[in-house]
Amino acid sequence: MEYIIVIILILFSALFSGLTLGFFSLNKDDLKRKSDLGGKRAKKIYQIRKNGNLLLATLLIGNVAVNSTLAIFLGSIASGFIAGLIATFLIVIFGEIIPQAVFSRHALSFGSAFVPFIKVIRIIFLPITWPIAKFLDIVLGKEMPTVYSRHELMKIIEDHEDMPNSDLDRDEEKIIKGALSFSHKVARDIMTPKSEAFLLEVDDKFNQNLINKIYKSGHSRIPVYEKNPDNIVGVLFIKDLIVADFRNKKVKDFMDEELLFADHMKPLDALLNAFRRQKIHLAIVVNEYNNLAGVVSIEDVLEEIIGAEIVDEFDKHEDLQKLAKQKARKRKINKV
Numbered sequence: 001m002e003y004i005i006v007i008i009l010i011l012f013s014a015l016f017s018g019l020t021l022g023f024f025s026l027n028k029d030d031l032k033r034k035s036d037l038g039g040k041r042a043k044k045i046y047q048i049r050k051n052g053n054l055l056l057a058t059l060l061i062g063n064v065a066v067n068s069t070l071a072i073f074l075g076s077i078a079s080g081f082i083a084g085l086i087a088t089f090l091i092v093i094f095g096e097i098i099p100q101a102v103f104s105r106h107a108l109s110f111g112s113a114f115v116p117f118i119k120v121i122r123i124i125f126l127p128i129t130w131p132i133a134k135f136l137d138i139v140l141g142k143e144m145p146t147v148y149s150r151h152e153l154m155k156i157i158e159d160h161e162d163m164p165n166s167d168l169d170r171d172e173e174k175i176i177k178g179a180l181s182f183s184h185k186v187a188r189d190i191m192t193p194k195s196e197a198f199l200l201e202v203d204d205k206f207n208q209n210l211i212n213k214i215y216k217s218g219h220s221r222i223p224v225y226e227k228n229p230d231n232i233v234g235v236l237f238i239k240d241l242i243v244a245d246f247r248n249k250k251v252k253d254f255m256d257e258e259l260l261f262a263d264h265m266k267p268l269d270a271l272l273n274a275f276r277r278q279k280i281h282l283a284i285v286v287n288e289y290n291n292l293a294g295v296v297s298i299e300d301v302l303e304e305i306i307g308a309e310i311v312d313e314f315d316k317h318e319d320l321q322k323l324a325k326q327k328a329r330k331r332k333i334n335k336v
Contacts, residue, residue, distance in 0.1 A: 009070040016063035018099030022107035041112035054133035174307035182304040183269035191294035202252040230291040
């Protein structure tokens with residue numbers, strides 16, 4: 001009978017030890033999210049895991065009670081030193097190492113299966129565990145929520161995509177990481193610089209030469225200036241020219257005067273909201289002196305989100321900012 005009791009006590013020791021590690025390896029906030037998404041096992045565990053201090057006190061007191069009883073029974077079977085040696089071996093190997101290794105790998109499965117058992121044990125030990133848990137709540141406070149930084153979230157997404165059983169693909173990873181990082185960039189980072197922007201003057205007359213230039217530019221919206229390129233007064237929509245008779249007419253006869261100006265340090269998330277709010281797809285970027293710095297389109301913002309250049313058949317260069325920097329370096333070398 002003593003041997004049967006010892007085996008039962010070892011099993012209970014393993015159960016309490018494994019459940020302690022298993023339950024607390026599950027983040028409370030992660031369980032709440034999975035529960036909200038319909039995870040049945042996570043919902044069962046969250047019912048007891050949300051009160052972490054009470055659960056911890058219940059499991060540890062149960063584990064200590066079982067191990068103490070086990071040592072007593074082993075003492076009745078063998079001498080003191082031998083009993084201590086056997087108890088240590090059995091508790092460490094079968095009551096700690098093996099169950100913790102198993103429960104840590106299958107915490108959600110085993111944890112949800114033993115939730116009813118824990119609820120019963122919690123009621124039995126409540127007169128002892130409730131004051132302890134309340135004391136811990138007062139002294140230490142509730143469990144701190146896990147808050148990830150932007151860079152940590154991107155690293156989590158990156159690592160998750162690399163896992164063999166992940167349902168994320170590389171394109172989704174790029175889009176998620178782009179969405180997390182694009183608000184830290186500003187209009188200056190993605191704009192087409194003034195030196196590479198295609199502009200028209202209000203008094204430019206429509207002729208074959210101008211039409212050819214517009215066609216080769218490949219743009220559907222072209223900023224229009226008056227006298228000075230820094231003085232943008234409108235935008236020419238190429239679609240307005242398709243059915244129009246523009247012979248002997250000037251650019252100003254077709255331009256739209258509704259403009260969206262953006263400071264060169266405007267964050268991209270704020271710029272995207274401005275595009276959506278004003279229903280305009282092209283912004284005129286100005287510097288600290290209120291002079292033209294460049295132009296940026298809603299397409300440029302979307303490219304930052306998806307993490308790739310959107311290149312059509314008219315684009316001669318993928319990155320106009322890079323092109324502008326290369327030309328600037330060449331001009332500097334030539335001057336030297």
